[in-house]
């Protein structure tokens with residue numbers, strides 16, 4: 001396992017994997033995505049039929065279909081960490097396959113933007129980081145400041161989506177986007 005996690009991209013993908021594997025059994029399954037959506041809906045007190053919940057469910061469905069098609073190399077209908085990391089590397093090389101990631105970033109943005117002003121405030125950002133991903137408030141604040149590249153005190157949709165792409169693309173652990181799931 002040590003060799004698989006040696007480089008920055010693999011370390012970042014491993015961290016996403018651990019967040020996506022909601023039940024922590026070492027595999028991403030479709031039920032993990034369902035429970036992640038449940039957790040979001042509960043935190044933000046959104047009913048299942050809410051447009052925002054439907055949007056993120058659709059984005060996860062898109063991601064799941066992509067993973068089954070491209071990542072599940074042994075066809076057991078679940079994605080191991082090795083399968084996940086290998087597959088994301090290929091996705092990054094093929095920009096036509098960035099749709100699910102962008103859809104997720106956008107859907108998450110809409111859920112985070114509780115007051116609907118089109119910006120993620122520091123408090124809105126900390127809420128997701130702390131209550132959904134279990135990241136400490138000081139770490140979340142560092143990430144927020146770094147992601148706010150124009151320094152206007154809020155995260156625009158563009159800043160969020162760009163940060164998210166950076167997470168999957170950048171070979172550096174020091175880029176703001178690389179701290180999306182906590183600092184390294």
Ligand SMILES: [Ca+2]
Pocket residue numbers: 021022023024025026027028029032
């Ligand atoms: Ca799992």
Ligand SMILES: [Ca+2]
Pocket residue numbers: 112113114115116117118119120121124
């Ligand atoms: Ca807002």
Ligand SMILES: [Ca+2]
Pocket residue numbers: 147148149150151152153154155156159
């Ligand atoms: Ca900003």
